[in-house]
Amino acid sequence: VALRLAVAGFIAFAPDALTPLGGYPGNDDDGRKLQAERDRDEMNEDFLAAVQFLARHPDCSGKVGSVGFCFGGGMSMKLAIRAPELAAAVAYYGRHPEPSSARDVKVPLMLHHGELDERVNASWPAFEDALSEAGADYVEYDYEGADHGFHNDTTPRYDKTAADLSWQRTVRFFARHLELED
Numbered sequence: 001v002a003l004r005l006a007v008a009g010f011i012a013f014a015p016d017a018l019t020p021l022g023g024y025p026g027n028d029d030d031g032r033k034l035q036a037e038r039d040r041d042e043m044n045e046d047f048l049a050a051v052q053f054l055a056r057h058p059d060c061s062g063k064v065g066s067v068g069f070c071f072g073g074g075m076s077m078k079l080a081i082r083a084p085e086l087a088a089a090v091a092y093y094g095r096h097p098e099p100s101s102a103r104d105v106k107v108p109l110m111l112h113h114g115e116l117d118e119r120v121n122a123s124w125p126a127f128e129d130a131l132s133e134a135g136a137d138y139v140e141y142d143y144e145g146a147d148h149g150f151h152n153d154t155t156p157r158y159d160k161t162a163a164d165l166s167w168q169r170t171v172r173f174f175a176r177h178l179e180l181e182d
Contacts, residue, residue, distance in 0.1 A: 001067070008171050009180050011060055015050040017043045017071075028155075035071065047075050048083055055085035063087040063178040067170060068094060069151055073112075080105050088177035090170050093148050096123040102130035109138040110173045112166045114146035114159070141169065 005012035018024050021034050054064045065088040068076035073094020080089035081097060081104040090110040109131070113121055124140075131138050143150060143162035150159040151166060174180065 001069070004167070005067075005174075008174075010065075010174060010178070011054070011057070013050060013054055015047060017046060017075075044075075044078060044082075047079060051079055051083040051085050061179065065089065065174045065178050067174075068092065070094060070149065077105075077109070077111075080107050080109050088174060090173060092151055092166065093117050093120050095120065096127040099126045099130035102127060102136060103134040105131065105134065105136040105138070107137075108173070108177050109136060110170065111138065111140040112151075112170075113140065113142045114148055114150045114157075114162065115142055115144050116146065117148035120148060139173075141166065 002012040002014035016023050017038060018031065018034050021037060024031055025034060051064050051066065054060050055062055062085075064083075064085055066076040066079045066083075066086060067090040068074070069092040071094070073091035074096070075094070076089045076091040077094055077097050079086055080091075081101050084106070086107045088108045088110075090112070092112045093114055094111075111124075113124060115121075128140065143159065143166065146159040146162040147157045149155050149157040151163045152158055153160075153163065
């Protein structure tokens with residue numbers, strides 16, 4: 001994904017939450033086991049530090065975006081709440097924060113959900129209501145027939161049509177909010 005962002009003209013940085021434990025082990029099952037060993041608050045601070053690092057990077061315009069998938073989608077939403085340096089956030093099928101935190105979303109937010117992803121989608125209506133009530137700048141897309149992980153081309157849940165469309169939307173969203181020069 002970082003390579004795709006770089007090809008689209010963005011400076012991309014892909015922090016690995018598992019670096020303190022040796023890094024991503026190469027498959028999601030082992031990755032989830034390692035992730036359970038990490039302190040959640042410490043992980044959150046690592047991602048916040050990544051945003052701060054990019055915002056100060058000499059090659060960066062100062063406009064930083066975040067995109068994440070599953071755990072990373074939830075993290076992208078957390079950053080939209082906690083990182084004042086962030087200019088835009090995109091979340092793919094991530095765990096939604098508590099609705100009360102929606103008032104703290106101060107950046108444009110794009111969310112992608114798979115229609116069949118019952119677990120993640122169960123918390124969307126309450127979070128959406130809270131975003132609307134808070135006057136947050138957000139857009140949400142629901143992909144018909146797509147499941148959790150529809151963008152991940154290494155799983156049987158991959159949905160090329162939904163993945164391609166969502167990625168086009170993501171790149172346009174970042175180009176607009178991060179002011180990518182042509």
